[in-house]
Structure formats: C-alpha cells, structure tokens
Amino acid sequence: MSALRAGSLLMRKDLRVLVRSRALLAVLIGYPVVIAILLAIALSGGDRRPTVAFVNLDAASGRTVQVGDERLSIEDYATRLEDDVDLVRLDPAQAQDALADGRVSAVLTVPRGFIADLQSGLKPPVLQLATNPRSPIEAQAIERNLESGVFRLNQALASAYVAQVLNLVDLIQDGGTVGIFGRAGTLLGLAQSDRALRQVQAQLRADGRGGLADRLDPLRDYITGVGDNLELAKPAAQAIASPIRLDIREGAPGREPLSALGIAGALVVGIGLVGVLLAAALLSAEREDRVLSRLGRGLVGPGTIIAQKALLAAVACTAVGYVLLGVVALTTSVAVGRWLLWLPALLLAGLASGAFGLLVGALARETRTALLAGLMIALPLAVIALIPGNDIAYWASALAGFGPAARTFQGLLVDPEVASSTYAGMGILAVVALVYGVAARVALGRRMHS
Amino acid sequence: MHDALLRATGIARHYGSFEALAPLDLEIRPGERIALTGPNGAGKTTLLTMLAGVHPPGSGAITWSDAARGHVGWVPQRPAVYPRLSVRENLMLFAGLEGAADPGGTADQLIARADLQEVAARRAGALSTGTLQRLNLAVALAGSPRLLLLDEPTGTLSPDQRMRLWQWLDGLVAADGMAIAFSTQSMEEAAARADRVLVLGRGRLLHDGPAGTLDDAAFLAMVEDA
Numbered sequence: 242m243s244a245l246r247a248g249s250l251l252m253r254k255d256l257r258v259l260v261r262s263r264a265l266l267a268v269l270i271g272y273p274v275v276i277a278i279l280l281a282i283a284l285s286g287g288d289r290r291p292t293v294a295f296v297n298l299d300a301a302s303g304r305t306v307q308v309g310d311e312r313l314s315i316e317d318y319a320t321r322l323e324d325d326v327d328l329v330r331l332d333p334a335q336a337q338d339a340l341a342d343g344r345v346s347a348v349l350t351v352p353r354g355f356i357a358d359l360q361s362g363l364k365p366p367v368l369q370l371a372t373n374p375r376s377p378i379e380a381q382a383i384e385r386n387l388e389s390g391v392f393r394l395n396q397a398l399a400s401a402y403v404a405q406v407l408n409l410v411d412l413i414q415d416g417g418t419v420g421i422f423g424r425a426g427t428l429l430g431l432a433q434s435d436r437a438l439r440q441v442q443a444q445l446r447a448d449g450r451g452g453l454a455d456r457l458d459p460l461r462d463y464i465t466g467v468g469d470n471l472e473l474a475k476p477a478a479q480a481i482a483s484p485i486r487l488d489i490r491e492g493a494p495g496r497e498p499l500s501a502l503g504i505a506g507a508l509v510v511g512i513g514l515v516g517v518l519l520a521a522a523l524l525s526a527e528r529e530d531r532v533l534s535r536l537g538r539g540l541v542g543p544g545t546i547i548a549q550k551a552l553l554a555a556v557a558c559t560a561v562g563y564v565l566l567g568v569v570a571l572t573t574s575v576a577v578g579r580w581l582l583w584l585p586a587l588l589l590a591g592l593a594s595g596a597f598g599l600l601v602g603a604l605a606r607e608t609r610t611a612l613l614a615g616l617m618i619a620l621p622l623a624v625i626a627l628i629p630g631n632d633i634a635y636w637a638s639a640l641a642g643f644g645p646a647a648r649t650f651q652g653l654l655v656d657p658e659v660a661s662s663t664y665a666g667m668g669i670l671a672v673v674a675l676v677y678g679v680a681a682r683v684a685l686g687r688r689m690h691s
Numbered sequence: 692m693h694d695a696l697l698r699a700t701g702i703a704r705h706y707g708s709f710e711a712l713a714p715l716d717l718e719i720r721p722g723e724r725i726a727l728t729g730p731n732g733a734g735k736t737t738l739l740t741m742l743a744g745v746h747p748p749g750s751g752a753i754t755w756s757d758a759a760r761g762h763v764g765w766v767p768q769r770p771a772v773y774p775r776l777s778v779r780e781n782l783m784l785f786a787g788l789e790g791a792a793d794p795g796g797t798a799d800q801l802i803a804r805a806d807l808q809e810v811a812a813r814r815a816g817a818l819s820t821g822t823l824q825r826l827n828l829a830v831a832l833a834g835s836p837r838l839l840l841l842d843e844p845t846g847t848l849s850p851d852q853r854m855r856l857w858q859w860l861d862g863l864v865a866a867d868g869m870a871i872a873f874s875t876q877s878m879e880e881a882a883a884r885a886d887r888v889l890v891l892g893r894g895r896l897l898h899d900g901p902a903g904t905l906d907d908a909a910f911l912a913m914v915e916d917a
Binding site (some may be wrong): 246254258261264318338406530531532534535536537538539540541690 | 740743744745746747761763765767769770771772773774775776780781784785787788830
C-alpha cells in the first residue's frame, strides 16, 4: 500500500465524515467565517469619528477676526473642525479627567491669545492637542484627522488672506479706503497718481516749463510699470493660495468601504481558525475513534496521516480564502486582483495553520479538548497579528504563521508591485508549516506506538 | 521455527519504572487457539498489542513466518471503527488500506461472513454493542489474517451476544484454519474456547499449558503468589 493511496483513502474518508457532521462543519468553517466577516467590518470602522474634548481658553476675549468678507470666531473654527471629529466642549479639568477615563480620545486646546495672533498675522496661532498614550493607534488616527482639519482650515484662511491681498492690489492700482490687518486709511492709487501727474505735466507745459514736465516722465513710467507688475501678481497670488487642487468625485453608489487591513485581518482570522480547528479536530477524531492502533500497524504511517490532513486543511483554507475575497470583490470598493498569486499565499497560510492545528490535535486526548485548545491559542495570536508596525506582535503571531500571513495578504492587496517581502512572508509560512508538521508527526508517532 | 506462525523471544515492556511485561518467550502455531488470562494489570493487553505490532517491544524480538507476515489481524478491546461511516464504508476503507485490489468486493465478502447484510448501510455509531463488535472483528479480517489477535473480545457483551460471537468465530476459524489468541477475564471462557491457556500475573507468564489442566484453586494460588 503506497503512502499516496493510503493518504487518498483517508482524504475521502475525512471528506465523507465532514459532510455528514453538519454541526461540526458549521463550527469548523462557519464560525471562523462569521468571525472573519465581523472582524473585517470592525476593522473597517477605523475611520469612525473620534470624540475630542474642546477647551477654549480664548473665549473670554470674545474677539473675532475679519478675514475678507468673513468674521471668524473660535466657535466658527470649532464648527469647521467638527467635520472631522466630534467635539465635546469642556473646561481644562473636565477635559483632563475625560481623557484619563477614556471618555474622549484627545483634548484640543485653544490657548489664550489665539485670535489676537490670528488677527495680527505676525506669528502663527498654535492649537494644542493632547492624546492618550495608552491608545497609540487611535491617537495616530486623531492626529491625522485634526491635521487634515487644520490643513483645510489653513487653506480656507490662506484663500481669504490672498483675497485680501488682491483687494489691496486693487486699492494700490485704483485707490480707495483701506481696512486690512487692523490698519485703516485712504489710498490715492496708481491710476489716479498717473492721472494727477499728467495734469501737472500739462499745466507745466502750458506755463512754458516743458523741461520740468519732461523730468516727471520717469515717474509716470515707474507708475505704469508697477501697475503692470501688480496685474501679473494676481494669478500668482491665487496659485499660492491653493497650489494643488483635489478634484473629488463620488464613485458608484452601493459599495461599502473596506480597508486592506480589514480584509487581511478577516483572511488571517478566517483561514487561521479554519486551519487550526479543522486539522486539530480531524486528527484528534482519529484518536477518539480509537482507530490509530489499527492504522499504526503498518497500514498508514504517521507522516502520511499528517500530510493528508495538512493538505485537506490547506485546501479548505484556500477555498474559504477565495470565498472571502470573492465577497470582498463583489460587495466592496476594494479591487481584489492577483487571483493566481493568492493561490500559493492561501495554500501556504492554510498549511501553516493546519500544521499548527495538527500539533494541537496530536497532543490533545479528545476532540473537544483539541478544539478548545486550538481556539484558545489561535484566536489571540490571530488578533495580535493584526497590530500594525509592531515587531514583537509580528513574531509572537508568527508562532502560528499568522503574522507572516497578515503581511503577505496586505502586500498582495495594496503593494503596487509584488514586493520581495510578500514572497519572504510566503517563505516563512512554508517554514512554519514544515516545523509544525514535523513536530506533529513526532507527537502522533508517539501516540500511535506508545 | 518450522511451523510456528510467530515466535517471540524475550519480549518485555516497561512504562517508566513499571514493568508491564517481564521477558517472555512464546510461539503460536497454525490453527492454535490460545487464551491469555489473569487478573487486571497482568500484562495481557500489553502482550497482545506487541504481538499485533501496535506497540514495539521494549526489548526482545518477534519474528513471523512468511505465511503470517502482514497477515495478522488485530481486534482491540473497544471497537476501532469510524462511527460516522457505514458498516460497508468502514470495511471498504480498511480493505483498501490493507491493499485489497477490489475493496468493494472484499467489503461485501466480509459483510456476508460477519452476517452484517441487514446493517451494511447503517452507520457504525448506530449499531448495537454485539453488532459493533462483529464489525470490529470483520475489519480485522480485511487483511486475510493467518493469526487473529483479540483483546477481550467478549468483555462488553451480554451472555447471548457472547455466545453468538463465539459461534461465528468458531465457524471462521474452522473455515480458514487461522490461529487465534485472545485475552479474557474468564477461566471458563478460556477453558471452553481455547486449546492452550497462558496465565499472566504482574507482567509474568505463570502458566502455559493445555486448556482444562488448570483448576480454580491452582489458578487462584498461582495469581496470589505472583
């Protein structure tokens, strides 16, 4: 009896048993898929609006600043920020308590003299943001949100200031009443200056003082030159106000946004749990059915049993992975591509988690224990694998292959070119599968012959 | 060894510091019916699992004749079949694993021999204790054994089931001429069903002789002295 034939017979037996064990199948595949979908939704909710305490220490001044035709107050400023975050207006002590208790994600403070600084234009006004160091990921998200808000407000202010400058240019050219940056007065304007000079020259020439009138010509040339240059400055000033414009158009409706992290997380948890639980259950069931003593008498070696069940787990994981990716492609805005390249990635991830589950199954005495132990070990490791940019979390979760799987999946989803790190991730998955496969084979061999 | 199916020389086994079986020599010849008896923990199952190849001996060696090599059937005490597969599927699987060219045909033959026709399509997990034990035995026959090793085959059966099982087993042995070695807690069963009785106590072979030569008093004295 060749190992291949024995393996294929056991494979058919396992498939038959699985098809007949609907409840077990629901637990082994349905549960991880449901968890994966819920996780994807939860992780995609990362763009939810954080709650930020708003402390206005400049409220007593009651000052406002005139920008162009608009008169801005602190409240106007807060209202604009509310496009990005939910603001809760608190005093400094309340805000500090709320941050410490976790009721708010950050505290945004408007210091005294903010409006005065804004009005003077002499030094840029500063906002103070305090975040909770215990929630670094959320703090980063808030910083990005508020930076985005401040950027847009700055852009609006810059546009208003440029408009004022352009007003001033018009005043310099045409003359009129000045009221800008806190200054007031009346300007003659270049056009009127030129007109006045021409009248003076005409009068001088009529009085026979043509020489004196000619000496005013350079002054008139200067006025004309300044006027022409100021005309050129107008489009330049507008360009400075918004050097790059973003044209935002709404896409086709009906698709939910989902992040690459959410998809990768769903795949890691889904595949990880399916692989670990399925493999652990299949192997421990052989023991629970007491057939290992029969199989171990030379009918099937432990290596064949391990290889067959690891392959079955990997195929099941690949199928689940493709189903999840298909759901993502059909129902979300994420463009899933590289369908062929997903095959080795999903197979290797399934092999790694399956081999890990086989080790659990070989060590456990019964199926229930194997499932419980598999779940208790795999679930936290899978969740740890989703912590971005943390090497300790990565290597801890790599114990079951989840960390490399997460990076490989994210690489396939977002990298414009498939990076060497994606292939390296697949290599690590192969090594993890091999190590746990060998360990499971040794453990099973001892079970069969001890 | 000219006519022995199996010869064990100095086989022994320890579990840690516990001596489960002291060094023991044993020969089993074709057609022989051997009963292994003795109190709990005497080493009966340990000896049978080593002879069946389930566990390797800790020391010593086991050699098989050409006729017996690869043709030793093993019937564990508790049925070792897949409860979610039907009777026929179980037999087909094990016949396939034993290398049968036509697993389906072999399964059908085994079903007929074990009188399992009525339950052939029924899941093993739904069988009565007696029928399940017959399936357990039929699986062991899938490899056309010359020697059948049975670990307390009637231990879980009611008297009538026990009687029917022995009638069927007697028929099989008579038809195939295979040797059997079985363990039992019952001296009566050993005397009635075997032509040679081995008594084990505390991992040692205390007696090896023809059935019916050991009365109750001698057995008790032997076991208590061990």
